[in-house]
Amino acid sequence: MKPEERHTHLELCIPYVFGRLNPGNRKQFETHLGSGCAECSKELAQLYEAMALLPLTIHQQQPPQQLKGILMQRIGSGKEAPEPVRIRTEQRMPDAAVSPPQRPWFGYAIAFVLLVIIVALGIYVNDLFRTVGAQEQTIVELRTELAHSAEVEKILQARRVEIVLLNGYEPSSTAFGRIIWDPLTKNAVIQVSGLPATPDDKVYQLWVVKRDGPVNAGVFTVTSEKDRKNFFELVSLTVGERYEFEGFMVTLESKGGAAQPTEPKYLMGTTKAQQ
Amino acid sequence: MLPALLSQRNEQNKQDADLLKRIQRRDQQALALLYDRYSPVLYPLALRIVVSTEEAENLVQEVFLHVWEKSNGYPADRGSVYSWIVALCRNRAIDRLRSKEFKKKSREVETKEAQIVADLSMDTNTRAILVMKGYAESVRAALKNLSKLEVKILEMSYYEGHSQSEIARILRMPLGTVKTKMRKGIQKLRAVTRREDEAA
Ligand SMILES: [Zn+2]
Numbered sequence: 001m002k003p004e005e006r007h008t009h010l011e012l013c014i015p016y017v018f019g020r021l022n023p024g025n026r027k028q029f030e031t032h033l034g035s036g037c038a039e040c041s042k043e044l045a046q047l048y049e050a051m052a053l054l055p056l057t058i059h060q061q062q063p064p065q066q067l068k069g070i071l072m073q074r075i076g077s078g079k080e081a082p083e084p085v086r087i088r089t090e091q092r093m094p095d096a097a098v099s100p101p102q103r104p105w106f107g108y109a110i111a112f113v114l115l116v117i118i119v120a121l122g123i124y125v126n127d128l129f130r131t132v133g134a135q136e137q138t139i140v141e142l143r144t145e146l147a148h149s150a151e152v153e154k155i156l157q158a159r160r161v162e163i164v165l166l167n168g169y170e171p172s173s174t175a176f177g178r179i180i181w182d183p184l185t186k187n188a189v190i191q192v193s194g195l196p197a198t199p200d201d202k203v204y205q206l207w208v209v210k211r212d213g214p215v216n217a218g219v220f221t222v223t224s225e226k227d228r229k230n231f232f233e234l235v236s237l238t239v240g241e242r243y244e245f246e247g248f249m250v251t252l253e254s255k256g257g258a259a260q261p262t263e264p265k266y267l268m269g270t271t272k273a274q275q
Numbered sequence: 276m277l278p279a280l281l282s283q284r285n286e287q288n289k290q291d292a293d294l295l296k297r298i299q300r301r302d303q304q305a306l307a308l309l310y311d312r313y314s315p316v317l318y319p320l321a322l323r324i325v326v327s328t329e330e331a332e333n334l335v336q337e338v339f340l341h342v343w344e345k346s347n348g349y350p351a352d353r354g355s356v357y358s359w360i361v362a363l364c365r366n367r368a369i370d371r372l373r374s375k376e377f378k379k380k381s382r383e384v385e386t387k388e389a390q391i392v393a394d395l396s397m398d399t400n401t402r403a404i405l406v407m408k409g410y411a412e413s414v415r416a417a418l419k420n421l422s423k424l425e426v427k428i429l430e431m432s433y434y435e436g437h438s439q440s441e442i443a444r445i446l447r448m449p450l451g452t453v454k455t456k457m458r459k460g461i462q463k464l465r466a467v468t469r470r471e472d473e474a475a
Binding site: 044060070243 | 303306307310311314315316317318319320322323326331332335336339340343352353354355357358359361362365366369410411414415418423427429430431432433434435436438439445457458461464465467
């Protein structure tokens, strides 16, 4: 079809599919659709098909197994428009046979579980991470004084807190850590454990990994024995928007920090499934 | 896209339409099968938008309850059953994201023992899930044809519910550019669902 033949309603199809038509335009457009415009119907069908492809680029993940049972129970009970039932968070078991658990999504599950525990029990985190791997079994408690600081609490209580686990790589493969952050305010806490003490002329540098490369997110040093065991630092991740963040990494750089990370990576973690 | 994969996918669309007909006749097993097929897509989609696993679980439940209650509301002229279900899920998730209630911080988490029901999955469904995975691979590959900006604009609309003018403001670019990039991106996405020989 030539562009000049496209009639004006076709322009409304995209915002309509995305739910971004204002009420007036939406009503007008729906009236037009109701009049049986085949062209717009076809355009819409194609748009819906195309849009339905986008979620396929996220790695598939089974919801917790109990969810299906609850759903079947609800439809079996024959209640009209029932309230969704919330389920226990402790028993989530992604179906490994059909869809291997995607590690980054565990971050979300853990974020949620952690949030509940923090609110309910206080500041200690015990073996929440048992399922994630042997490495995370030795979880260090949040340092009390920091957990009590208003800023950290603000982050921990944010509605959309996310946790990204950081894994240690050579030469610090036993190190691990996590970034707990609020994507809305971009305030974050980095917690690391087991990193070697920083040499005098060096600093550790945190990088936000974006689609087009890593971006500096600040430097820190690990000096005392206490730091080596459990180091905390508040960081501000104002280098972009949540959807741009693909992961985090920590490298060892010359004092003052580097423009680009050098090898080796000491810690690394991803925010979402690789695409 | 490989013709074989595409025809498998078309076959599945037909199966989905049959499942929906069975659901209209109150066949619970049909709903279970549809759930097995598409909950692994809907769940991470909801999670990507609302971030909370609790909300994502609720949304997946709501979507399938809606399919059960309102199966007659499926507009057959607007695309496949799959795209209908995905749109239900995405739109609800975006509504949730914008709702005041969602923004409230404190909420109570009820716990309730789940009742275990028999596993209703069948061989055809397992195959369907595998075809979906193959299909997803092709989509991911096709997405590489989109520029970073096209992907970014589509993702901002789809997962974050931004309007085109909001995107223009956030990315500091003219509205016309956003509209053009969006159309381009969608066109390239659409090419995925066509066979190579009929692609423009
Ligand atoms: Zn029209």
